[in-house]
Amino acid sequence: MASIERTAYPRFKRNPTVKELRDIYSVTPGENQFAHRVARGSVPVLSLLVLLKSFQRLGYFPRPKDIPVAVINHIRSCLNLPLEIEPNFQSKTLYRHQKAIREYLNVTPYGKEALHIATSAIYKAAQVMDNPADLINVAIAELIKEQYELPAFSTLDRLARRVRTLVNYQLFHTVLARLSNEEKHKLDELLETSDQKRKSDYHYLKDLPKSPSLSHMKDLQTRLSWLTSFIVDLQRLLEDIPNSKIKHFSSEAKALDASEIKDFSPPKRYMLLLCMIHRSQVTTIDNLVEMFIKRIRTIHKKGKEELELIREQHRSKTENLISILTEVLEATNIHDDDASAGKKVKELIMAKGGIDALKSDCESVSTYNGNNYFPLLWKFYKSHRKSLYRLVKMIEIDSTTQDRSLVLALQFLQDHENRKIEYFQSDLDLSFVNEQWRNTVYVGKDTGLIHRKHLEICIFSYLASEFKTGDLCVKGSENYADYRDQLLSWKECEPMVIDYCEELGFPSSSTDFVHQLKHWLTETAETVNLNYPDNGQVLINEAGEPVLKRLVRRDSSSSSKELESTIVQRLPERNIIDVLGNVEHWTRWTRHFGPLSGSDPKLEQATERYVITSFGYGCNLGPAQTSKHMKNAVTPHMISFVNRRHISAQKIDQAIRDILNHYNQFSLPKLWGDGTTAAADGTKYDLYEENLISEYHIRYGGYGGIAYHHVSDNYIALFSHFIPCGVWEAVYIIDGLLKNQSDIQPDTLHADTQGQSTPVFALSYLLGINLMPRIRNWKDLKFFRPYKNARYKHIDPLFSDVIDWDLLETHWQDLMQVVLSIKAGKVLPSTLLRKLSNESKKNRLYQAFRELGRVVRTVFLLRYISDIKLREQITASTNKVEAYNGFSKWFFFGGDGVISENDPEEQEKRIKYNDLVANAVIFQNVVDMTMILWELINEGYNFSREDLVMLSPYLTRHIKRFGEYVLDLENVPPPIEEGHRLEIISTL
Template sequence: MTAIERTAYPRFKSLPNLKELAELYTPTESELAFARVQTASKEGRFRLLISLKAFQRLGYFPDAASIPTALIEHLRKLLNLNSSVDAIAPLRSLRRYERAIRTFLKVKIFDAGARQHIAIAIATAATTMDRNADLINVAIEELVKESYELPAFSTLDRLAGNVRSITNHRLFQQVASKLTPAEQTFLDELLLSQPVEGQVTLNLLKSPPKSVRLSHIIQLQSKFDKLMSFGNAQRLLAGIAKSKIQSFAAQAKALDISDFRDIKTNKRNALLVCLLYRAQVKTRDYLVDLFLKRMRKIHYLARQRLVELREQHLKQTEVMLGVLAEILEVSVDHPDEQTFGNQVQALLQSHGGSAELLERCQAITTYNSDNYLPLIRHFFGRYRPLLFELVRSLELQSTSQDQSLPVALAFVLKHEQRRSKYLPSDDLDLSFISERWRRLVVEQRGEEQVLSRVHLEVCIFTYLAAELKTGDISVAGSEQYADFREQLLSWEECEHDLASYGIQSGLPVTAESFVAALKQQLTEVAQTVDQICQDGSQITINEVGAPVLKRLVAEVKPSGADELEAKIWERLPERSVLDILCNVEYWLNWTRHFGLASGSEAKIDQPTERYILAVFGYGCNLGPYQTARHTRGLINGQMLSRINRLHIQTSQIEAAIRELINAYNLLPLPKCWGTGKRAAADGSKFQIHENSLMSEYHIRYGGYGGIAYHHVSDTYIALFTHFITCGVWEAVYILDGLLKNSSDIQPDTLHADTQGQSLPVFALSYLLGIKLMPRIRNWQDYTFFRPSPEAVYKYIDPLFTDVVDWKLIQTHWQDLIRVTLSIQAGKLMPSTILRRLGSNSRKNRLYQTFQALGQVVRTLFLLQYISDRALRQEITACTNIVEGYHNFLDWLFFGKQGVLTDHDPEEQEKRLKYLDLVASAVIFQNTVDISAAVRSLVEDGHKIDRELLSTLSPYLTRHLKRYGDYVVDLTTIPEPLDLAVSLPIEIVQE
């Protein structure tokens, strides 16, 4: 049976508070009049109103035992009845009350027609959803919309389960019917306990990629070839929704070979095909990742070699400079031409002669420039065969009309086996390569123009890597490197949503009005800032015309802040992290989001205790086996590992985090820290092993690792986390976190450091209605754009060095809107498009348009930034919060010396989600404890106001315990939450 906690099926809260009783269970005048009509006695009205308010809350008539005593006593008090009056109506009267209530509320009884109606709705949803809980929620939503009474939960569960089973059986049969005998044999061999050497296995399908080393690339290429020996599995899944395929693949990935043997043949085959298909897709992505990383590494090694050669030739450079100095000394004496020539010739001969000196000069000239391209060939050769094989295995497609690079790539692949130094040019179009590359690649031999084979190969592969990053080249069957244009809404679809987009965003919905409004805004802001800055209190222009921004003065803590913090420390109870997870579970029941992928109740003993231990063990990075060693034999490491694999998925952890965020947002104390309308994004490095795909050397932090990119609210709670590589520009993911955040805290202003901004990010955030306000170092280095060439300013004019290209924005306005509405419709994430716009593309007009719009938006922000000291202080304060969160996580992530030991990128991100869940629970508990301490201090006569409370932070660790035995204690009941977090009303209402 599906766990009712994982559905939206309405139930009573065990202890409704006074506010809920007043708002939800107090009858209105019309309801009281209805009750008087239906029954003459006061006792009858009491019993009828109990049924009415219960039905209004739930949508069905509950059994008497489940109605909260608080509700009954609330109505008893309102009707002035004594405790001797029975709240339960006789069965005959109860049935009459129920009929009258349905009529009064215009609700239809659940009958055969309703069953058929929701069966159709469930069947439609089951083609894209796979969890019973989700299908039950669809049925509930449909019944409420059609004003039907909800049936018993078991009825919905059986109906959803039956429809889901029928739908899935049809899909399984659909896949099985397409399998050839050879494909069936392939799938059967995946599950052999002792496979033949070289045979594809289930573990191979699940195996994560490794680093960019030669052996690892060979392994991944071999894996892809083996996977593709089955053929493209997508053919077998035609007509099945992508979400359904991903769900089936996730189920298959969590199962062992022994688990598959208990599954019926058609289902087993379908799950394996989905897993195989996803493995093919992800392996293509990983191959491209490794190709890009290897090409980047080859270029890096060539640059490093150039530096080494410069050092090696430094002595020769000094010798040549010495020769030049001697010649210049001779020329200073002003000898006649013949004497000067003779003396110079003698000097040259003394240093080896003109020919030798010329050769040395040419060598030095080569290595004293910044042109490292001639050196790349030396690092390319070792990887050449593998890179050729990798490129051949991918189906590459140009996303524009320009086919010059694909044609050049085909030419290079055609001549892969050639070993000659030169290739015939064959009128190959190389117009896309730079002049530096051209000097290396194209050579003139007599009247014939030839191509240097090795330099041509390196050149083409370099440009291929660049265009894969910008999206000018896509990979068929890929996910990350697919043609993003196929995910965009058509303009016809966009036109349908334009009006609502304009209302929501406040932006004009025609190209002309959009540009006109933006131009007027830039004009007005620039003029206003020019007036503000004339007094020199914000910014000054020095004697050389350079702008100088006034330094911010650190805010002084209010008097008494340190004393308050010390007194709170004294009153905080000592707690272990595990005890905190148990307390928050009691208050919020966050573990209800965990369980089998099907949504069924967990078939394990003490699931709540084991879920808490799993979250603690993985979230604090102890791992399953180290955690189990400290549980006094309560559980073993294998069980914790299985719970992580089968019962807890990343999406479920995110749902639990959302539960905590929403509850945290209802606490009064965080309102003293922020509004929730601001958030800051920043990354912190987590160490992972060097042979992991995500592992890259981080220049700023040193060492190998990946970046946990956090979005943290100004109320101190983290809203979302991504795990990205060190080589990725963080700004690519800055908007994803806000859009993926589905909690009640929805910021509209986003702060970051310099890494969190670029022109396309400014443009896209503006179109999505997000105010991007980063903390920018060296802001003077950025270009300010005038609204028109004629715009001149009295004071800040030296800041402006260019003019906005309004024509480009207006011409491609539809493209901007298509991207924006496609993101809002969930067709693609901002990171998908920002990866394509992260570097200049010679073909991509969309990039250039986003650049032009970003120039306007960033200029608007910079003008506000330099003229508003309070804004700069707010940005600094909010970004300091996210930096504090990083330190807080470091303290909690204490196992294995803070090293992420898993090599699977998906599992690595899952570990960080666990960490966020633990952190959110500790923040929640700390806030509760601080609230209790504040309440206690006020009761003891201390004067505390909101200004003092605003200086506090929930990132407290001094009173927490990380070590010892890990025992889950759910028998100790914490104080009720509504009492624990209450603050004096004078503080709340300030």
């Protein structure tokens, strides 16, 4: 049976707040009149209204004993009835009252028609969903929409399971009918072991990618060859199976061992294996392309290092040539006679080695005097050559733009792979290469002669670049697929444009949209220019450079420091696992954890297991150490089992959402922030080197990945990603806000320099998000004029370029298509922003987003330099997220703070577990601080609102990270026998 707590099935709250009672259960005059028409007497009227308000809240009639006393008391007070009046739900009047309520609310009882509606809704949803809780929610939503009374939860649960079983049975048998006997035999062999083969080939499907070395890339290529040849026509077998179903069945298979999959019936077993193979193919292609990009990047890095080494080696030659030139100049200056001067110069040259030697030194130095390291790349590329050619043959590459010159150049390379000549004549279209590559690839100007080796490196380098920008796509990939396929068509977008633009205050036509932007930029620039003399915060010097006055640091008052000290002294000592248990009791966050099937967990003491598992992984202890901390009350295997089978990253997000929603009900956090702003920042976590996500980060130092946190202005963490070190953090900045489904919904987002770029400013603006980052070198950024002739008396030196409004108007439809696709959940912002980088020269979307971003960023920068309160707000918010980074890491104390998992999914879960622990401690701290503040008020302690504003829930001095260790001196260890100390040594 599915857990009712994981569904949207309406239930009474155990302890409704005063506000909830007032908003939900207050009796309106119309309802009072209705009750008095139907019932006579205080008790029947009260009984009827209790049923009415309960039905309005739940959508069904609850059992009388389940109605909270607080609800009855509130309704009684609305009617001004004495406390001795109690509702009486007699069976002879109950049916009449229920019928009257249904008529009053125009609700139809649950019957055959409702059953048909619920069944149809579940059947349709089950084509793409699999979790029973999700299917039940679909049925609930449809029944409420059609104004039907909800049946008992068990009825919906049985219905969802029957329909899901039917749909999955149909899918299983559809695939089974397509399988040949040979393919069935192959799939069965996947699960077999032998004396020679201790592990089945099924485990090979679960292998994780290692570090992006050449040997590991070759291993992945071998793996892809095996996967594609194992079941040749996999696409035909899984045709018409929704991708969401494939992912679900693959996740289910990944969590199981070969012996467990053998226990399934053949139809389900074959489906799970095929989905696992399909997902393995997709991820292997993604990993191969990722490795290809990183290997090309490594080749270029070594080329740059080689150039620096050569320059260092030539430094003595350069100095020698400069000294010779100096002597030549002096000799020429001393001798007035040209003949004498020439003779002296010749003698100097001969003395320094002669013309040929010096000429050779000049050529050697001049060759590597610039920054062109491309001619040096062959040395590092040649060992990769065979593997790179093999890779581009294994994957299907296509262009996402009209420009196919790079694809054709790659085809040309493949056709001439085995040619050994150094140079060849060709009219190959190399319009995609820059001037530096052109000078390297071509031998001389206008000769048409191409250097074969340099051409190969050039084309593979551009392949890597355009995979990143999305100008090239790979068939069968997920991360490098054609992003255009994920967008809604304009035909689908067109009906939504007017409503969306009205919601965000945008004009719904390209011309008016551009006009509004132009007016916004013009008005902002003119206002800042007008107020410049009175601003006092920004000064533009004679060189045209803006200089901002430093913000004055606001120190805490003595009263706020005294209040904080008093609170810290009174905070009760707590250990982490007790905190998690307390918060679970208050919020029931473990309700989201359970088997992938969506059923209730069949674990003994499931809640306790979930709390222990969250503690172990959130503090990075791992299963073994967690088990020891719990005095072996739970085995390491059970902790690992719960993590793999019952908890996913999505479920942890849902658990955190429950904590956030309950946290949002406290009044103390509302003094720190109203939840309308948030800040994003990344912090590095160490990883082992043998995995694909781990990279060396120059800014942080060492190998690892980035935990990218979104933290609300009231200190709680809303969402987190785990991303590679090499990626620009701004790519993921919008995802966090869109994936945050809690009651705390910010519309303003702060970040640091890594959290912004022109495309990010543009996309934030279109999504209604105010992006306001703290940019380190903001004065180096360009300010754009609204039109060419715009001039400003005071701030004119700031501007250096003009907005291309025609470009924006031309691509307005493309911009709206993207943002509506994101709002519809078809594509994530990070998927697009990865493509919209500075290297996207061909991508029309990049050009449009860059131009819009220039408008938005210019407006922001003008506001930033003229508004001191805005700068203070940005600084305060970014300081909070930086403080959270340190706070959350304080709990990540196990395993020396190193994430030992190589699986990207498990790495992501570690960060989310850590967020769960950190947020639980924040929640507990707010509870304790609130209790202490009430005690202080009752004791007559005086403090102000400003004192409370200066408090923070990031308190750790009262937290015992390592739990309780009890010293028992009564437990006497066994004696050490005399002679045993040297017994082992004496036997050697």
